[in-house]
Amino acid sequence: MKVAVLHPGAMGASVAAAIGTAGHDVIGVTKGRSQATIDRARGAQVSFIETLEEAMSMVDVVVSICPPEAALDVARDVQETGYEGIYVDGNAVSPQTAVAIGELFGNRFVDGGIVGPPARRSGTTRFYLSGALANDVVGLFVDTLVTAQVISGGAGSASALKMCYAAYTKGSSALVMAVRALAESNGVTEALLAEWDLSQKGLRDSSERTALGTSPKAWRFEGEMLEIASTFDAAGLPAGFHRAAAEIYERMAHFKNEDPASLDQVIETLLDKR
Amino acid sequence: MKVAVLHPGAMGASVAAAIGTAGHDVIGVTKGRSQATIDRARGAQVSFIETLEEAMSMVDVVVSICPPEAALDVARDVQETGYEGIYVDGNAVSPQTAVAIGELFGNRFVDGGIVGPPARRSGTTRFYLSGALANDVVGLFVDTLVTAQVISGGAGSASALKMCYAAYTKGSSALVMAVRALAESNGVTEALLAEWDLSQKGLRDSSERTALGTSPKAWRFEGEMLEIASTFDAAGLPAGFHRAAAEIYERMAHFKNEDPASLDQVIETLLDKR
Numbered sequence: 020m021k022v023a024v025l026h027p028g029a030m031g032a033s034v035a036a037a038i039g040t041a042g043h044d045v046i047g048v049t050k051g052r053s054q055a056t057i058d059r060a061r062g063a064q065v066s067f068i069e070t071l072e073e074a075m076s077m078v079d080v081v082v083s084i085c086p087p088e089a090a091l092d093v094a095r096d097v098q099e100t101g102y103e104g105i106y107v108d109g110n111a112v113s114p115q116t117a118v119a120i121g122e123l124f125g126n127r128f129v130d131g132g133i134v135g136p137p138a139r140r141s142g143t144t145r146f147y148l149s150g151a152l153a154n155d156v157v158g159l160f161v162d163t164l165v166t167a168q169v170i171s172g173g174a175g176s177a178s179a180l181k182m183c184y185a186a187y188t189k190g191s192s193a194l195v196m197a198v199r200a201l202a203e204s205n206g207v208t209e210a211l212l213a214e215w216d217l218s219q220k221g222l223r224d225s226s227e228r229t230a231l232g233t234s235p236k237a238w239r240f241e242g243e244m245l246e247i248a249s250t251f252d253a254a255g256l257p258a259g260f261h262r263a264a265a266e267i268y269e270r271m272a273h274f275k276n277e278d279p280a281s282l283d284q285v286i287e288t289l290l291d292k293r
Numbered sequence: 294m295k296v297a298v299l300h301p302g303a304m305g306a307s308v309a310a311a312i313g314t315a316g317h318d319v320i321g322v323t324k325g326r327s328q329a330t331i332d333r334a335r336g337a338q339v340s341f342i343e344t345l346e347e348a349m350s351m352v353d354v355v356v357s358i359c360p361p362e363a364a365l366d367v368a369r370d371v372q373e374t375g376y377e378g379i380y381v382d383g384n385a386v387s388p389q390t391a392v393a394i395g396e397l398f399g400n401r402f403v404d405g406g407i408v409g410p411p412a413r414r415s416g417t418t419r420f421y422l423s424g425a426l427a428n429d430v431v432g433l434f435v436d437t438l439v440t441a442q443v444i445s446g447g448a449g450s451a452s453a454l455k456m457c458y459a460a461y462t463k464g465s466s467a468l469v470m471a472v473r474a475l476a477e478s479n480g481v482t483e484a485l486l487a488e489w490d491l492s493q494k495g496l497r498d499s500s501e502r503t504a505l506g507t508s509p510k511a512w513r514f515e516g517e518m519l520e521i522a523s524t525f526d527a528a529g530l531p532a533g534f535h536r537a538a539a540e541i542y543e544r545m546a547h548f549k550n551e552d553p554a555s556l557d558q559v560i561e562t563l564l565d566k567r
Contacts, residue, residue, distance in 0.1 A: 179475075179480070180479075183475050184485060186472045187468060187493070190472075194465060194468070194534055195461060198461045200530055201525060201528050201530055205388060205449070205450070205456075205524075206453070210450075211454055214421075218409065251471070254475050254478040256471055256563065257537035257541060259537030260468055260534050263537075266533075290528070
């Protein structure tokens with residue numbers, strides 16, 4: 020099969036590499052992409068075509084992997100080319116956004132949600148897929164580092180799963196960093212850590228690891244947190260957890276592509292940006 | 294010393310019992326209290342006096358342990374009697390509320406924050422204290438089930454510590470229950486649990502234990518979550534985590550004094566109350 024991946028960042032490049040490993044041709048689109056994106060994707064054996072129109076006339080499957088706030092625009096751009104193949108949205112969007120994208124492609128739409136880091140070794144990264152043609156997409160990943168798995172429920176289900184998963188992991192990460200900043204702001208850091216060491220063992224270390232792990236990626240979490248907030252809203256549940264998390268990650272966005280920041284640096288940033 | 298405890302619920306009764314164990318006389322006030330409160334406190338060796346005025350004329354120390362939304366009113370009522378002794382606020386209030394209470398009592402104010410469950414065995418429950426006379430209050434708890442501990446920083450510090458501690462524990466508890474409700478609402482519970490079993494081991498069980506553990510107490514968490522939200526606001530940090538948590542616990546308030554509710558019951562309640 021010929022598969023376009025739009026537009027590979029770190030995660031998309033690893034997905035593109037997996038599809039290539041499975042024996043398919045992977046195509047990217049040059050136009051509008053940065054040199055860094057193109058170089059990264061070339062490393063993943065992606066062939067580049069200049070325009071979206073030309074690429075869409077060549078491929079059987081499109082896999083969209085982009086920041087959540089761009090997902091609907093990418094889908095509209097593809098639909099406007101008259102593309103008639105399978106469209107997979109692999110982005111961290113609400114089920115409502117996924118359904119809106121799906122309406123552009125009808126039965127040719129497959130909803131996706133990726134859990135885990137970019138796939139550099141086996142067993143870490145799962146690509147959940149839902150929709151009538153989800154099984155066809157699983158075939159793109161046979162014997163690769165990406166575990167593709169169909170879940171029931173149709174368009175929106177894979178996105179809902181991604182939202183629920185990230186709601187806890189990234190929500191609780193934002194919360195623990197916010198709490199450490201609150202303690203520092205109130206001059207009770209040492210007392211809090213002493214109490215955590217007694218009754219919440221591991222939380223001191225995990226708050227420190229969370230800062231290191233999230234700081235370089237925080238810039239792209241704000242949009243995801245807002246999609247999660249919309250998902251809570253649509254379910255009639257309180258959306259405030261993730262609107263607050265979006266604000267935490269937005270304040271940390273300047274760590275983009277830097278070395279992992281220490282918790283002290285994160286706290287300073289969270290309190291400076293008030 | 295003669296010590297008044299105003300107004301003992303489950304936690305207050307265990308604090309009153311500890312003070313009694315240390316050899317002090319503990320006094321409660323009958324007026325305005327329910328029979329359940331009086332019976333519980335009598336079990337903790339509290340002697341009852343009918344009016345607040347009379348009680349205040351007898352005691353050296355007042356310890357206020359009440360729902361956070363009542364803390365300032367209780368303090369004002371005490372101050373209006375002309376009381377001249379030490380006033381300890383042991384409630385889950387923001388440092389700003391603690392400072393407002395402190396202004397009623399000047400140097401006679403001791404800020405407190407209790408971490409842990411009602412003290413039924415040793416080592417589970419710490420009463421943090423801050424303020425000029427904090428050491429005097431530690432003397433009320435020598436060789437008892439309550440570990441009293443001074444922290445530096447003056448009025449507001451003990452409350453800030455309590456806020457930070459509960460911000461993570463009760464905030465993440467509300468979050469995990471909200472996420473389970475979100476998954477159920479979207480029909481992806483089984484898929485989420487399968488993924489958690491792979492990459493977030495323990496979260497399935499802890500979400501179930503959280504429902505059992507918090508449901509009978511949720512009714513009194515709403516006010517505490519709102520105090521925490523105010524604490525975040527005052528520090529220039531996002532308050533949405535705990536406004537959302539307040540809403541989760543408010544929806545669960547009807548489980549008050551019932552047997553622990555299962556996660557299924559909690560989810561049903563969270564989704565029913567939309």
